[in-house]
Amino acid sequence: MPKGYHCGRTQTRPYTTEYHRINARLFKSLLTTALGSYSLNSEHLSNEHKKLVLSENENGVRYVIFTINDKPHRIVLKLDNRSVSNKLYITCPYCRKLRQSLFAIKKAYSCRECIGLHYASQSERPQERLMRRIRKLRVELFGHDYPGVSNMFEQIGYWPKPKWMRWTTFYMKRDKINELEEQYWPMVDAKIESVNLLL
Ligand SMILES: [Zn+2]
Numbered sequence: 616m617p618k619g620y621h622c623g624r625t626q627t628r629p630y631t632t633e634y635h636r637i638n639a640r641l642f643k644s645l646l647t648t649a650l651g652s653y654s655l656n657s658e659h660l661s662n663e664h665k666k667l668v669l670s671e672n673e674n675g676v677r678y679v680i681f682t683i684n685d686k687p688h689r690i691v692l693k694l695d696n697r698s699v700s701n702k703l704y705i706t707c708p709y710c711r712k713l714r715q716s717l718f719a720i721k722k723a724y725s726c727r728e729c730i731g732l733h734y735a736s737q738s739e740r741p742q743e744r745l746m747r748r749i750r751k752l753r754v755e756l757f758g759h760d761y762p763g764v765s766n767m768f769e770q771i772g773y774w775p776k777p778k779w780m781r782w783t784t785f786y787m788k789r790d791k792i793n794e795l796e797e798q799y800w801p802m803v804d805a806k807i808e809s810v811n812l813l814l
Pocket of ligand 1: 708711712727
């Protein structure tokens with residue numbers, strides 16, 4: 616390949632995927648572990664983005680501090696007790712708002728809004744669009760009432776053929792859904808991958 620020749624498309628605008636996202640649920644185990652130093656296990660993060668100190672204030676609220684660029688980044692772990700699922704939120708070190716995830720940028724952890732990622736929703740669109748398409752095809756093939764028809768975590772592999780449909784048509788439609796689901800999951804996994812808490 617000649618020098619200066621670029622294969623594939625060129626990105627001309629910032630995508631959220633350029634930044635590594637850390638999700639609130641990764642901190643869930645820190646709600647019950649001993650206070651002290653921990654490290655996030657990820658090849659995508661710098662050392663400063665990995666090392667954290669877990670502390671607790673006088674009200675029993677836990678928070679972690681990352682020291683990045685000599686600056687303490689305080690992230691509070693806030694459990695939402697109103698919901699049955701006890702969802703965990705983390706606060707942005709900059710705007711202090713409750714967030715489900717933060718992004719690792721060069722010298723900070725910050726929420727999407729603080730970074731000014733205006734294209735964030737656009738870069739999520741292909742995944743959402745694909746999910747909607749898969750659900751639509753599932754409903755068309757198996758019907759609205761089929762249990763779990765909209766649940767992406769349910770596998771369609773053994774779901775029954777509608778009585779009136781030819782087998783060849785059924786296989787064709789099912790293969791199409793399978794094909795789209797194979798495209799869908801790597802998009803989701805790319806967001807969840809690789810940040811695990813090393814305790
Ligand atoms: Zn923020």
